[in-house]
Amino acid sequence: MSKQLGFLHNSEKCVGCRGCEMACKNEYQIDTTPQWRKVFQLHEDDFSLPTRMFFSMACNHCAHPECLRVCPVEAYTKRDDGVVVHDPNRCIGCRLCIMACPYDRPQFNPAKKKVEKCNLCYKRIDNGEEPACVAACIPGALELVEINETLDQKTGVLKTLPGLPSPKITTPSIRFIGPKQGKQIRRD
Amino acid sequence: MGDWEWPLIIFTVLGQIGIGIILMLWWLDRKHDQLDANLFKQGVHMSGGLLILALLASLFHLGHPEAAYRALTHLGSSWLSREILLFLLTFLAWIYLFWMSRQQSGNRSLGLGIVSVLGLLGIASSAMIYVLPRVPAWNNVSPVLFFLLTTGLLGALCTLLFGRESLKAAQKKFLLQWSLGCTIASLLLYVIYATMLSVSIEGAASLNFLLSSPLFWARALLGWFTPLLLLVNLLKNSQVDKTNLILTVTLLAGLGEVLGRALFYLSATGIQITALF
Numbered sequence: 001m002s003k004q005l006g007f008l009h010n011s012e013k014c015v016g017c018r019g020c021e022m023a024c025k026n027e028y029q030i031d032t033t034p035q036w037r038k039v040f041q042l043h044e045d046d047f048s049l050p051t052r053m054f055f056s057m058a059c060n061h062c063a064h065p066e067c068l069r070v071c072p073v074e075a076y077t078k079r080d081d082g083v084v085v086h087d088p089n090r091c092i093g094c095r096l097c098i099m100a101c102p103y104d105r106p107q108f109n110p111a112k113k114k115v116e117k118c119n120l121c122y123k124r125i126d127n128g129e130e131p132a133c134v135a136a137c138i139p140g141a142l143e144l145v146e147i148n149e150t151l152d153q154k155t156g157v158l159k160t161l162p163g164l165p166s167p168k169i170t171t172p173s174i175r176f177i178g179p180k181q182g183k184q185i186r187r188d
Numbered sequence: 189m190g191d192w193e194w195p196l197i198i199f200t201v202l203g204q205i206g207i208g209i210i211l212m213l214w215w216l217d218r219k220h221d222q223l224d225a226n227l228f229k230q231g232v233h234m235s236g237g238l239l240i241l242a243l244l245a246s247l248f249h250l251g252h253p254e255a256a257y258r259a260l261t262h263l264g265s266s267w268l269s270r271e272i273l274l275f276l277l278t279f280l281a282w283i284y285l286f287w288m289s290r291q292q293s294g295n296r297s298l299g300l301g302i303v304s305v306l307g308l309l310g311i312a313s314s315a316m317i318y319v320l321p322r323v324p325a326w327n328n329v330s331p332v333l334f335f336l337l338t339t340g341l342l343g344a345l346c347t348l349l350f351g352r353e354s355l356k357a358a359q360k361k362f363l364l365q366w367s368l369g370c371t372i373a374s375l376l377l378y379v380i381y382a383t384m385l386s387v388s389i390e391g392a393a394s395l396n397f398l399l400s401s402p403l404f405w406a407r408a409l410l411g412w413f414t415p416l417l418l419l420v421n422l423l424k425n426s427q428v429d430k431t432n433l434i435l436t437v438t439l440l441a442g443l444g445e446v447l448g449r450a451l452f453y454l455s456a457t458g459i460q461i462t463a464l465f
Contacts, residue, residue: 040463055463066322072259072268092258093251096268102322102459113251163463169321 004063004082005120006147006173007134009055011161012180014141016041016054023136024058024118034107036118037133042179046162053179055161056142058118058133059084059105060172063147067097067106067117075115082147082173083120091115102165103172120144147173193453198245200314201342201442201449203275204335206238207307208343210285212366214300216347216359224354228296232289234350235303236282243275267316274310281306311335322458324388330381334452337377338445341370345438352431361423368419371441375412393457401454403447411444 016039024030024037037058044050061084068076068084075090076097086106091114097106098115106117121131125144129135134142151157158176159167213231217223247253260276262269281303288294315331348355348363355363382398385391398404418437427433 040461042463057461066320069265070268070317070320072262072266072272073255074262090258091251092253092255094249094259094268095251096266096317099456099458100320100322104460108251161463164461165322165459169459 001078001082002080004061004147004173005125006061006082006145006175007058008143008145008151008157008175008177009057010141010143010177011042011053011055012141012177013139014039014054014056015139017138019136019138020056020133020142023132027121027132030116031109031111033111034109034116036105036107036116040163042161042163047179051179055176056133056137057103057105057174059120060103060170060174061120062173063171066100066102066170070096070100072096079122081122081125083122083125085119085122086115086117088112088114088116102169145175147175151175191453192450193249195245195248196453197446197449199242199249200335201338201446202238202245203242203307203314204311204339205342205346205442206235206242207278207304207311208339208341209235209238209347210282210300210307210343211304211339212343212347212363214297214304216355216362217297217300222356222359223296224351225292227351227354229289230350231347232282232285234346236286239275239279239282243279267313267319271310271313271317274306274313278303278306278310308336308339311339318452318456320458323456324391324459325385325394325456328384330377330384331452333377334374334448337370337374338449341367341374341441342438342445344370345434345441348434349438352429352434357429360429364419364423367437367441368416368423371412371416371419375416378412390457390459394455397455397457398451401451403454404451407444407447407451410440411448415441415444 018039021035021037021039030036037056039054039056042051042053042055044052061082065076065078065084068078072094073090073092075087077085079085093113093115095108095115098104098108106115109116124131131144134144145151152159156177158178161176161178209231213223213228247256250256259272260269263273285299285303288296288299312332315335318326318331321327344363344366348360382395385395415437418433422430422433
């Protein structure tokens with residue numbers, strides 16, 4: 001693997017509009033139930049000061065993907081750029097990947113009786129475009145980045161947020177810029 | 189929390205009984221000619237029937253059962269692939285055993301041994317599927333031990349039940365003692381397992397679910413305590429020929445194991461995102 005692509009999510013910029021969810025649904029015409037990308041709200045008391053913040057999460061294209069390890073049919077492959085691709089033509093719907101992923105990101109499609117997940121719009125990336133969710137993010141909270149030490153050493157870049165499973169399980173390829181504390185905007 | 193995984197409950201429990209029967213026959217046959225030929229034949233037929241039912245039940249868990257053959261393609265890291273391979277090999281070895289039971293020739297003990305070893309490896313692989321870092325309640329040795337104990341307990345009781353006419357008194361006593369040992373081991377292991385669960389938040393959620401579920405208490409009463417008392421009574425009073433009591437113990441232990449397996453899937457709590465959505 002030559003590099004590891006992933007997402008950088010800036011919770012300070014995210015307004016929880018769910019435009020990324022819609023862009024993903026729109027791009028792939030996903031059925032009603034599976035949700036490849038989902039916006040979550042952090043608990044207000046997760047930080048020292050009450051904070052209302054969101055984060056958006058799809059498949060994290062983990063460095064050590066549990067879905068890929070447990071899948072009996074090799075439906076999952078990891079590309080040279082680190083993207084974990086799921087091939088629905090190979091999937092037999094055993095749902096073991098759903099059980100193994102701590103982020104619940106592989107989703108079962110009851111209509112197709114197969115699992116689906118975000119493939120990081122690898123076809124768009126190969127054409128030099130941004131993933132649909134990144135392109136649709138109005139405040140620019142979601143970015144496609146290369147996950148490496150240089151990124152991790154930047155001030156304010158976090159490997160996890162409160163309410164997320166430990167990154168030690170699968171080493172997810174997502175980074176966060178957490179909410180700035182101590183800044184209060186009041187409308188008195 | 190998990191779901192009622194009926195296909196998996198039927199697959200694991202029936203498969204384990206089938207392999208347990210062969211394991212018991214192998215043990216009883218360790219000194220040649222101690223195993224009645226009819227009992228051997230009956231045992232082979234019964235275990236084969238159970239294995240076929242188990243393999244068929246497993247298909248109902250899949251979204252696309254017609255493509256189940258593809259599950260053999262990821263042997264490098266998937267325990268599910270390894271499980272399927274080992275169960276298929278067990279079944280192939282069983283076919284050899286079946287042929288042997290009809291021909292009344294060949295090395296019976298070797299055949300039983302091969303099916304037992306392959307079957308036990310298959311059962312261990314089944315259990316390893318659930319050893320997932322995401323599920324603290326399963327991410328330990330307990331699934332393997334629980335699955336093997338079900339094999340030993342129900343294998344011995346079923347052999348005792350269908351072999352009641354042809355088993356010798358000493359063989360019946362051994363099977364009863366073995367069943368008692370498995371029941372005690374299962375109970376003790378569950379106590380240790382329950383104390384281990386409280387270490388993590390997800391494990392504690394599994395434990396809370398178990399303790400507040402009427403199914404768990406039904407499992408404890410029907411699957412552990414009643415069979416334990418009945419088995420002690422059977423052994424203490426040398427009532428190895430009491431068919432009705434043996435049938436009762438087998439049914440209760442079977443029901444207990446089915447409930448236990450259902451709870452295994454129902455109580456699984458995975459590490460997950462706890463943020464709001």
